[in-house]
Amino acid sequence: EVQLVESGGGLVQAGGSLRLSCAVSGFTFDDYAIGWFRQAPGKEREGVSCLSSTNGNTYYTEAVEGRFTISNDNAKNTVYLQMNNLKPEDTAVYYCAVRRGSYYYMAACLNYGMAHWGKGTLVTVSS
Numbered sequence: 001e002v003q004l005v006e007s008g009g010g011l012v013q014a015g016g017s018l019r020l021s022c023a024v025s026g027f028t029f030d031d032y033a034i035g036w037f038r039q040a041p042g043k044e045r046e047g048v049s050c051l052s053s054t055n056g057n058t059y060y061t062e063a064v065e066g067r068f069t070i071s072n073d074n075a076k077n078t079v080y081l082q083m084n085n086l087k088p089e090d091t092a093v094y095y096c097a098v099r100r101g102s103y104y105y106m107a108a109c110l111n112y113g114m115a116h117w118g119k120g121t122l123v124t125v126s127s
């Protein structure tokens with residue numbers, strides 16, 4: 001059974017930083033796309049950042065470009081989202097997700113085309 005467990009969320013002031021972690025288990029493929037999504041109250045879920053396992057290519061939604069960085073540690077089966085210069089509009093539940101096929105990393109981010117999802121971690125940014 002594939003499991004994704006997010007951690008690292010919390011309350012932070014605007015301008016602060018957080019690092020989210022997502023521990024993945026039960027997923028044994030080397031060719032995959034993995035990423036972070038978020039859903040703010042009253043809004044649709046959106047793809048924040050996704051990564052291709054084979055070439056390291058990344059995608060960021062425009063709202064976080066230059067502030068967020070996605071990375072993965074294959075030895076630890078963990079993907080991270082470093083979030084700097086946080087803004088109140090970044091407040092949301094953040095989910096990580098994964099699917100086979102690194103080629104699809106951008107499409108999966110844009111169209112929520114991931115196969116397995118975590119339960120999310122709440123990030124609250126106060127003004």
